[in-house]
Amino acid sequence: MPEAEGRRPAAAPEIPARAPSPLQPRAPSPFVPVARLEAFARALFVAAGMDDGKAATVARLLVLTDAMGRRTHGLAMAPLYLADIEKGRASGGAEVGMAVRGEPDVLKDSGLTAVWDGRYLPGLWLVATAIEQAIPRAAAHGMAAVAIRRSHHIGCLAALAKQAADRGFIALIANSDPAGQRVAPYGGTEALFTPNPFALGYPGETHPVLVDICASITTTSMTRQKHAAGERFEHPWLLDGEGRPTRDPAVLEHRQPRGSLQLMGGTEYGHKGFGLALMIEALSQGLSGHGRKQAPRRWGGNVYLQVLDPGFFAGREAFLEQTEHLGERCRANRPIDPKRPVRLPGDQAAACIERAAREGIDYDAPTRTALNEWAARLGVDSPLS
């Protein structure tokens, strides 16, 4: 929407905050305070039947994800989650949809390592809970890990890793969905993997470093967005069904044979992305003992989570001494483009979170419409005009 209409620019990461001008009258702000958004999302999930504690955690993390600027994985996911909850209810107990009540089954627990069956409970809540359980174990022994099978979608890995990094721990999270096939192995034509995200969060003096990458160049949600908008990618980040590089997102949706997302490294050095994809499948499906072998068809995810305490290695101060020094040298590195200084992953998220706390968060029209439809249906007051 044009700025002439008095709306502030969207909180997209690329656009810096503008100071409000006292001379220019402003239309009512579409920015909504973070606490109000959290309460809204929580009420939606509770109205859909989710336990309140789970709803509070999922709501908090989705809004945090938006605050970090990762809009594809924030409240824009809520309508998809709500639809999947409804799908589960409508099935009359069949094995579909997001589960909303109860606890994961603990299949194994050695004190340092554990395996959970997530029963397709909300992934953000499952992983946040696993982190809460792993942190005291890591604080007592130096490291701890949880492998989760049959989680539901876990959203933004960086938002989850932040929970541990904010408290001085290192968190490593690997995630795959054995029900999804979007990425072919290197040299192959048939989609087999999901994009397989992988995050490492570690503490910093002012805010954590949050590495969050995946084994493919682009993601399923980016490809769907491009396809819906009738756009092509700027670079050939997909393969058609014969394995030829293409910029056309439609190859993933319609064409026969179906195409795939290119591995990180593409045709030149996609063996690197392939290695990362295998690593993430082995950790998340191999260690949890459930995955593509069982060929699940339900939207979900497998997770490997590991927490490390730097205090059990050379110490927290020694850790920060190295990582802060490195961070400073990155930020001071002479940039290729003088207008684009080098930033660390997590820098932008920290700035966006501060801004969201100050100004609230606004949403694009499709997200507002979808959330408002669910609000009306579930009888929840929406703060999104």
Add this chain to the structure above:
Amino acid sequence: MPEAEGRRPAAAPEIPARAPSPLQPRAPSPFVPVARLEAFARALFVAAGMDDGKAATVARLLVLTDAMGRRTHGLAMAPLYLADIEKGRASGGAEVGMAVRGEPDVLKDSGLTAVWDGRYLPGLWLVATAIEQAIPRAAAHGMAAVAIRRSHHIGCLAALAKQAADRGFIALIANSDPAGQRVAPYGGTEALFTPNPFALGYPGETHPVLVDICASITTTSMTRQKHAAGERFEHPWLLDGEGRPTRDPAVLEHRQPRGSLQLMGGTEYGHKGFGLALMIEALSQGLSGHGRKQAPRRWGGNVYLQVLDPGFFAGREAFLEQTEHLGERCRANRPIDPKRPVRLPGDQAAACIERAAREGIDYDAPTRTALNEWAARLGVDSPLS
């Protein structure tokens, strides 16, 4: 050398083994049995002053690396190691060169996590020793980790990870050298990181999967090879001193301002390689508490090593069930090029190892010459004609 002269092709990964023809007379084979090569390399290191146990381990792993087909990091490294040992001796106790005697200093040991000062002892021996110590700990508790500062060069990470994977464990190894600057942060022009390799080895029914990738597209040794041969890269895998992509390996060697190796993802999505580089620096230098902050100038490396026991998660059988299923689906994936079926990382290494055990290993002329010069100097019999 042309095949008409009766020599078998080099054991390079791309070239399949040829069955010897009984009708064609063969010149004496330059292929040397693995055991003879190990004894030769061990004798070289012992003659240079290295403890025999260390020399045996380093020799075994360098020859294994050649057997796996990773020629840049096999016996071709031995002359560099021997020169660095000599540099240390010639310095009269100054802080330079590879150390050859004694043990690492154990700075911390909690039972599951440990920090070692490697004292610039041979990296292959240090990491192999750390793996030997971590395996029983992982077998008792599920996981164990060692962070090593001031190791010497650790060679081929896949050869090391294989030691654990062959015995049913998962090994993760991350490595950086704080004395080296070859890779700039994403968006920057000044080299700051090393290529920062990262390996994950996990067990398989017949042979392990060995993922071994690094945060940059290409490596220092590949770039030096290209430069020495007067060749350019096929793709622009480097940046010049202004951050412009280039195929010219000379930018790393001579030009002012000096260039750098491109991060995995290059200009399009190098933030992914940047994330991986930061992750590896944090694990290897942050957890060991020594690194770029101290600005060491001695050839070396920092290591983070972690061993996991799948038996402490869903179990070894459940792990193999998932990973073997995935491996089969990769290998059966319809290839882009029918002549190039999909292979898993580790497949080629396993085939090369079998072939080396059967036929021995041959070496190119520059490697033979360099090894023979050291053999003559140290009074060791060389099997390399």
